[in-house]
Amino acid sequence: MLVKDSDFNSLVPGLPLSRRTFVGGSLAAGFALAVRPAQGQSVIQTEASGLSTGDISIKATDGVPVRAYWVQPSGKGPFPTVLVVSEIFGLHEYIRDTCRRLARQGYQVIAPNLFQRQGDPASVGSVAEILSTIVSKVPDAQVMSDLDACAAWAGANGGDPARLAITGFCWGGRISWLYAAHNPQLRAAVAWYGRLTGVATGTSPKHPADLISHINAPVLGLYGAKDQGIPVSDVEDMREDMARAGKRAEFVIYPEAGHAFHADYRPSYRAEDAIDGWARMLAWFRDKGV
Template sequence: MATVQDSDFDSLVPGLPLSRRTFVGGSLAAGFALAVQPALGQSVVVTPADGLVAGEITVPAPDGVALKAYRAQPAGKGPFPTVLVVQEIFGVHEYIRDVCRRLARQGYQAIAPNLFQRQGDPAGIDSVADILAKVVSKVPDAQVLADLDATAAWAAANGGDGARLGITGFCWGGRITWLYAAHNPKLKAGVAWYGRLTGVASAMTPHHPIDVVDKISAPVLGLYGAKDQGIPVSDVDDMKADLAKAGKRVEFVVYPDAGHAFHADYRPSYRAADAADGWGRLLAWFKASGL
């Protein structure tokens, strides 16, 4: 069965190059919907909430929206170093919540805000093409960055350590991780999992990671797959060269046999060894960065 990656949302956003329109095609999209829809997937890694403070919270957003988020942290007073967890196109589903619990078991306060809340709920849409067209393509970067700022502020006032802030994100969230590293000068570190690095500017996405290299202030670890059909290794090489020229502290790991979404344990793309290696690198990166 053919599959489509969530990085292919490029093809449904107006103004992006035709060469990336690999998504369009009835049989491809139809096959993908049942193959990897998060509500149907079975996660390989299941992290219990025992001994943690975990559950839904509400974050006051700048525009007055009561932003829903999932928070997990160790029991106790804290303050704990905070990690913002940024979703894939499928929203804050069980896999993302489990990532928060995994981080909480390592001593972090991990929070995944629902960054699509205003635009719609991907869980109620059974077509990936519709998720991309009806929800993801309508989410402006400026809104996302402001919501992440609000989440960081909530964390600092509710058991988190505002001086120790990190971020990690997957696919759509991987791209946002790079952008947030250029947006928030107080960020200590970021880890971007197979996030898109290039693209054509639009009203919703005026800049892409490669456009904001000079503004990146936090050390970022990029984790990518050499067989990712949506993010060529040449894009990684270009980003790496630009960051090196700008004197930024970054590191890239490209897994030779991995494709896109190799950490997503509820999807056929999951590669257990590469996911485990990447997770270990994430923890080491955060600790080396003072988190």
């Protein structure tokens, strides 16, 4: 089924919210389905015509040139900026197409390759291997620093540093929560099925549920009731804890969706929920001044 990017421009009436039990053990919980997608080719295909786009290199604070995909409307700007954080499968065509969809809404968009120091997910044959050999070795602190470098690059290259947002999918959804607690200049975050709890490790010492008091930016969380790695109870507990702490957040739980319901190159894709989530994301950004 071909879904046009124009389908993402209309809002769908709200869906009901739903209540966090800790699900420990597997590193894969809340990250991905058991089967690794063969490739990241999107069902939705967004043209680059009329956009400025390309692969760039951004110098990180440790001196490493971080590769990234950059796209924005033609012209000088300044444009509001959105950082896009990938799933565990990295910076493939689905993520690039997602960036172009956002650029067509008037945003400068940067999607960094946050795994490049540890490896290339495209060269690994299974989800378990990606998690054990690459993702588990990526320090959260390194990711936050790389995203800071992308935000600084954006502000110096046509982006508006006062209108900065982030969105991410799966692993990137968790990172979006973390960045909302890390960068006080962030205006808004949208986390697509990002894991909220987990075991503390050397590379990931804190999870979103541990950082509620530090979260400054308003966060929209988009989740599936049938996600086998992120229980509805986790989402509902996070909602309650955020409200109790006086934090700005909204949660949408799609009753029939599982994990990765926005990933249009995977069997988990649910077009209706993806379209609704996309519209909610755009409305969230604009309502928060991004």
